[in-house]
Structure formats: C-alpha cells, structure tokens
Amino acid sequence: MYTSTYKRIESPVFDGTKLPVRVDLAHADLVDPRHVLFSPQAKRKDEIFNQRFFADPSIPIECGKLVMEKLPQEDVFVARLLIKPKDRVVAQLPEELSWVTPFLQRCIQYEVFLTEGKMDYFWYLTVRHGSTSLLGNDDVWHCDGFQSMHEACVPRHRPERNYVWTSEDATEFNLTPFFIEHLDSAKYNAHLHFQKYAVESLTVKGRAQNVLMFDPYQVHRRPVMHEPKHRTLLRFSAIDAMIMDDKNTQNPHIPVPKFNRLDIRDTFVQDVYAGDSK
Numbered sequence: 184m185y186t187s188t189y190k191r192i193e194s195p196v197f198d199g200t201k202l203p204v205r206v207d208l209a210h211a212d213l214v215d216p217r218h219v220l221f222s223p224q225a226k227r228k229d230e231i232f233n234q235r236f237f238a239d240p241s242i243p244i245e246c247g248k249l250v251m252e253k254l255p256q257e258d259v260f261v262a263r264l265l266i267k268p269k270d271r272v273v274a275q276l277p278e279e280l281s282w283v284t285p286f287l288q289r290c291i292q293y294e295v296f297l298t299e300g301k302m303d304y305f306w307y308l309t310v311r312h313g314s315t316s317l318l319g320n321d322d323v324w325h326c327d328g329f330q331s332m333h334e335a336c337v338p339r340h341r342p343e344r345n346y347v348w349t350s351e352d353a354t355e356f357n358l359t360p361f362f363i364e365h366l367d368s369a370k371y372n373a374h375l376h377f378q379k380y381a382v383e384s385l386t387v388k389g390r391a392q393n394v395l396m397f398d399p400y401q402v403h404r405r406p407v408m409h410e411p412k413h414r415t416l417l418r419f420s421a422i423d424a425m426i427m428d429d430k431n432t433q434n435p436h437i438p439v440p441k442f443n444r445l446d447i448r449d450t451f452v453q454d455v456y457a458g459d460s461k
C-alpha cells in the first residue's frame with residue numbers, strides 16, 4: 184500500500200471582515216504573452232487530459248522576470264487557496280496576501296491571452312514562504328495536476344496550468360519521455376513511475392525570480408537540498424475542476440462547503456508495475 188508522506192502544514196486563518204483585494208491589470212508590469220502561442224502547452228490546453236502526452240517532454244514557458252519587493256518577514260504557508268470560481272472574472276485575495284498581487288497580475292495576463300478573455304477556470308494560489316524543512320516531499324520527481332481514473336475522482340477534463348515563481352533554487356524539470364499511456368491510473372501512482380524512471384542527466388533548471396508556466400505533462404521537482412534554507416515559492420493554478428480537498432486554505436471571501444473526500448494516494452498499490460522489482 185502506498186502511504187502518502189506529504190507533511191501537512193497548518194494553514195493561516197484570514198480575517199474575513201476586511202475587504203478582499205481585487206486583482207486587476209491596470210497597474211501591472213506587462214510582459215507580452217504572445218510567445219506562448221505555438222508552445223506545446225498552448226496546443227494541448229483544450230484536449231481532455233491524456234496520459235500519452237507524457238511521452239512528449241517539453242520545457243516550461245518563461246513568462247518573464249519578476250522582482251517581488253514586498254516579501255513578508257514572517258513565514259506564510261497557503262495551500263490551494265481559491266481566489267476565483269470558474270464563472271467569475273475577478274480574483275479576490277484576503278488582504279493579508281495583497282503582497283502577492285504583482286505575481287498574480289503576471290499570471291492573469293497570460294491566462295487572459297490563452298483563454299481569449301474567457302478565463303473559464305478555477306484559480307488557486309499556493310504560497311510557501313519559509314524554511315524548506317517545513318515543506319513536503321516535492322523534491323522528488325512529480326507532476327502537478329495528474330488526473331487519475333480512480334472512481335473517487337472527478338471525470339477527466341482539460342489540463343491545468345501552473346505558474347511558479349521562486350526566490351532561489353528554481354524548479355527543475357525532467358525531459359525523460361514517460362510511456363504511461365496504458366498505465367492504470369486507478370490502481371497505480373504515476374509519480375512513483377516518474378521518480379523511478381526519470382533520467383537525471385535530462386534535468387533542466389528553470390530560472391529563479393522568473394515566472395515559469397507548465398502543464399501536468401511536465402515532470403518537475405524542487406531541487407534536492409542537503410541543508411534547509413529559507414525559500415519562497417508562489418504558485419498560481421488555473422484548473423478546469425474544483426479541487427475538493429478539505430486541506431485547502433479557506434478564502435473567507437469565497438466560501439466552499441466541506442467535501443469529506445478520500446485521499447486516493449493512500450489507496451494505490453506500492454509499485455507501478457506488478458512484479459517489477461527493479
């Protein structure tokens with residue numbers, strides 16, 4: 184049985200009595216997003232999630248350098264905070280996170296371009312601002328947004344997009360082709376396959392203090408660190424289906440019900456291929 188080792192970090196509680204911060208592009212530090220037009224990520228964005236795309240490795244898209252001048256003194260950990268439902272066009276942030284606005288403006292600019300103004304995705308924000316010793320096991324090869332065929336999961340839908348900014352030690356990507364088209368994702372954990380078969384020499388490093396965009400078919404990790412250090416990671420996710428996880432940080436301005444769902448990571452058998460002992 185696969186047992187999840189991901190550490191759970193207490194989420195902050197935001198003050199819902201203050202007005203939400205609205206994110207708009209009026210004062211954004213604009214970067215031309217047209218260079219994404221012919222990227223693999225743009226071409227496959229409207230195709231329902233399909234495991235065959237893992238055989239086509241690709242590099243992340245650089246959405247430009249971004250200097251974040253107002254990083255807070257104290258640690259901040261926010262897990263998948265919903266900042267915009269699918270049917271709205273305005274993002275709403277708790278006031279305590281207003282310092283993230285320049286990052287969000289950059290991401291939203293690309294989303295407006297890619298969705299031709301529709302922005303018909305749920306938007307989530309993750310913040311990890313503190314010691315890497317407090318983080319989970321994201322220093323192993325994995326992807327963000329794998330859509331399992333497990334019966335507890337929602338039906339497959341369009342792939343998500345993730346935009347990541349790191350203060351240092353930028354995210355690493357692996358360009359190994361992974362042939363998992365026929366992997367039974369209801370039974371096996373694809374991430375174990377990535378970790379086992381990723382070729383280390385096919386690693387490329389992103390640039391810190393740049394916004395990097397990637398989709399679920401791009402296997403990546405936080406660089407392996409031998410000593411814990413202070414690091415900031417900001418992640419904006421545009422997702423076709425709501426993340427029904429009670430461990431998400433709650434946005435007082437966009438309340439969601441309690442979901443009481445199963446963590447399917449605890450239901451997987453140990454290895455990807457039965458009988459494979461390599």
Ligand SMILES: [Fe+2]
Binds near residue numbers: 321325403
């Ligand atoms: Fe990740």
